[in-house]
Amino acid sequence: MDTLMRNIPQHVAIIMDGNGRYAKRLGMPRIKGHQEGMENVRRIALTANECGVKYLTLFAFSTENWTRPSKEVSFLMKLPGNFLGKFLPELKDKNIKIRTIGNFDGLPKHTQKSVSKAVLETAENSGMELIFALNYGSRDEIIHAVKSVVESVQNGDTAIEDINNEFFSQHLFTKDVPDPEILIRTSGEYRISNFLLWQISYSELFFANESWPEFTPENFEDILSQYQKRERRFGGLKEE
Ligand code: V07
Helix, strand or coil: CCCHHHCCCCEEEEECCCHHHHHHHCCCCHHHHHHHHHHHHHHHHHHHHHHCCCEEEEEEEEHHHHHCCHHHHHHHHHHHHHHHHHHHHHHHHCCCEEEEECCHHHCCHHHHHHHHHHHHHCCCCCCCEEEEEEEECHHHHHHHHHHHHHHHHHCCCCCHHHCCHHHHHCCCCCCCCCCCCEEEECCCCCCCCCCCCCCCCCCEEEECCCCHHHCCHHHHHHHHHHHHHHHHHHHHHHHC
């Protein structure tokens, strides 16, 4: 049987919820919560990398988030540049590769510019892939994939009989990324909120009560160890 540290999930996805509520609770403006949430992205990404996780997908901005007050939206759109200005050298040192999923063209030009630079500069890295879901919605992603499949049928590259799960997956933004074994949502909410609907078909779901800025490396490692216990129980049942 696997030792505890061997059964590390390849892919962990996180819904980083509770930044605004955290700030409010401490009597600070919402944007202060986003700022602290951004600092925690670094801390948890480094932890995941240390643990041997190969893909970490973080829900940074949803297609629904545009309806927030415009001052908050413009603050959020500065976070990628802010984060990368501060932490890109460190992530590069750790051989981490940055990529994004979502409707990239719909982001402000300045956001696209900072993120593209980081993606380009880390493209050859072979370590953990840090995947930011930016202007991401799962239903949009599925519609985008359907259009791409239909196009491929219309132009004669694909026969309808060739469309299966594997083929369809290759048309999603997460093409070439294995499905997450684990989905974590912080801040005590029990919803999926249009995140990776196709990809989480078989994922283990974990809900942490801590808000995202308060979610610690210990909380993260605790979830990995609970996951390993769930897996081992499943293994036991299978053998019965
Ligand atoms: C954002 C901080 C984390 C909590 C959730 C909402 C606020 C990091 C990024 C980021 C994105 C792309 C990239 C590098 C960093 C980010 C947004 C919001 C929009 F290449 N945190 N963070 N982007 N928050």
